[in-house]
Amino acid sequence: MGQMRKLGLVNSTDAYNLMLNFYANVGQYENLDKLLVEMNVKRVRPDKATFGICLTAYDATSDINGMEKILHTIDTNPDIVLDWTLYTTAGNTYINAGLIDKALEMLKKSEELIPRHKRRSAYDSLIKLYASIGRKDDLYRIWNLYKSSGKVFSIAYHCMIASLLKVDDIVGAEKILEEWESSNVLHNFKDPNSLAPAYLENDLLEKAIKKGLTPCRTTFEILATGYIASNQMPKAIDSLKEAFLLRRSGWKPIRDTLAACLIYMKQQGDAEKTEEFVKLLGIPSHMLTDDWEKLLDYFFDSKADVLK
Template sequence: MNPNNHNSARRFVGQLNKTKKAAAASTLPPPEKPERLNRKLSALGATGGSLWKTLNHYVMEGNIVKKCELQSCIKELRKFKKYPKALEIMEWMEMRKIDYSYTDHALRLDLISKTKGIVAAENYLNNISPLAKNKLTYGALLNCYCTAAMEDKALELFEKMNQLGFLSNSLPFTNLMTMYLKLDKPERAIYFAQDMKQKNISPSTFTCNVLMQSYASLNDISGVESVLEEIVNAGENKCDWTTYSNLVSIYVKAGLFEKAKLALGKLEEKMKPGAPRQAYHFIIGFYAAIDQPGEVDRMWKTLSSVYPTFNNLSYLVMLQALAKLNDVVGLKKLFKEWESSCPYYDMRLAEVVIGAYLHHDMFEEAKLVFEDAIKKTKGPFLKAREKFMLFLLKNRQLDLALGYLDAAVSEANDVKEWTPFWRLTSAFLNYFEENKDVHTAEKVLNILKPFHRLNSNDYRSLLKIYIAAGKFDPKMRRRLEEDGIEIRCEIEELLQVVCPQLD
């Protein structure tokens, strides 16, 4: 036998087997790609599943967990305020000995504050390594204090940072300035802006915007404009679209519409190609606020040319603008356009339309939108129900209003979240005062009590209802004291009528 023929036959058989294997492989489905880690973890933020279990299982499947993936997911969870889940990822990172940067320590401190409180955040800072106790982690704790408006602790920590040489940028100053605006102490915000200037620390764009708001809070428009002039003259690219957006909002609030219109022109000039949707949203809202329907329409068309696909937020902003302009026809048309193309049903848009219809006494149209929304989304529907209650009380239809109240309470008991709009309680009490109806007033307040803590204004209205109805309650004074209501002159005078003290 010729050995060459034998070798040729063996090669032929081997090639035939390879061909068969390849053919068989081609008929099999391709191997499944593992689901992206950040998609798995982000989904847990909504479903509430076990994050540690998911991560451990992912590793056991032979997958490698990259720190950048975890950081991306933490960012996504924080964006949607899923702070406990974001903190769990950071705790898992520590358990798996994934190195923490100083930024990671600062981020974890912030998440601890949001989920477990300020004391837990303080303990975390006290227990990390000395090297990690730097301007980032101290700055994160300062931000926590300022967010919680803890003035004394914020000032104490700020001074400590100053002594340690950690005040090297504008952020600590800006945090204090923002806190003082929240505390309605704008003059203190201006003081820290001047202190920063004396330390030769350059302000950020956001710092300048806060400073402008501080002067605006003092009704000092010239002070606002002097800050803008200083920013423009600095020529350090600190004057961007947010600066003029801030200026426009100040002018609009002050009723200076002509100045607002000029500032809007400047805002548009500052918008570079690729400006975020948010910039267009601001401009649309501001043009609506100064009653410029033509400019609203122009900017909507401009937005569509830059971002051909509208998202829910863009539609929301435009619907709000049309509602403000009382353009019911345009609003109805745009809402139908959104409904026909929306990726998911956003109740906020329906609420705008319901509010606009009710404002124009279009109750049946508003009711149809609401009923349709109930079929298309799980809600919540509390804000929409409030709008109906306010409308019905204004039109003296108490029974229908009480029906919406019962539905709201039933829903609130399920979601465990409802803080009724302050105007709602006032509207009910004003109605009962006009109708001298003590019994139903007390019934409604009792219904609202789990969701709304009665304040001095509520009790003032309740006392007036008793007086209008000619009713007395000897226990009313004690009731106010038990609810922590400060009894000042007007309330004292009303109490003397409702529960007169016998000699």
């Protein structure tokens, strides 16, 4: 940073944003205020990136006073181009501080600034934030706006279902899952570790499957992860087998999930079932099935596509 000053490179908004971002990333938050004062002295105009960096830093440190100074500057300067993310960041800070009324004020401001091309990501953020403070009515209001804005992707269904579960609206979550099933959107579960507890705790996937949902590979992966967490290992193994049968070339399950199943089968001492399972993985039959660590290393580290 000092070298930049010596070379006379610190004279533009972009240069100051670079320094602000650097200090924020290394946790030297005390330097942010100094740089903002210096920008004011040198009459270097901040932009929305400047404020975004600072608000994110104040959010990380729960610095309400620092954040409110930035918000005052934003709100009293008509030349500043406003951005919806500035207010969701501020809203999150207020939520973490327990200042719910102020948080709601920020979220409403954010809603007013969402551009058409950012609606999906903005609605995802707002749904999560409203869920974190138990605002069920606002969840449904944003969800309806989301649906009216165009195609709803799988990540949005995930977000809404998880948010409804967070506010204990189990019936609502089931209805959204049914709505998802009736749509033409693929059931793409990208993060089974985070989704499994919520889905399994409320039996959502089992209920949906019984009602006609066609499970995909990741559906069974979520079930396997959840069953392991609840120590239902036979069900976990059966679910992982189903995931393998529905796999695409190159897919591999989470290592910890597979390891838990292999360890359990070794503990049960059923060599026949273990060999059958290992064969399903595509691992050569000459490898010892009781050495589960070597099996895992081969499965995950082999350059060969063992799933073909």
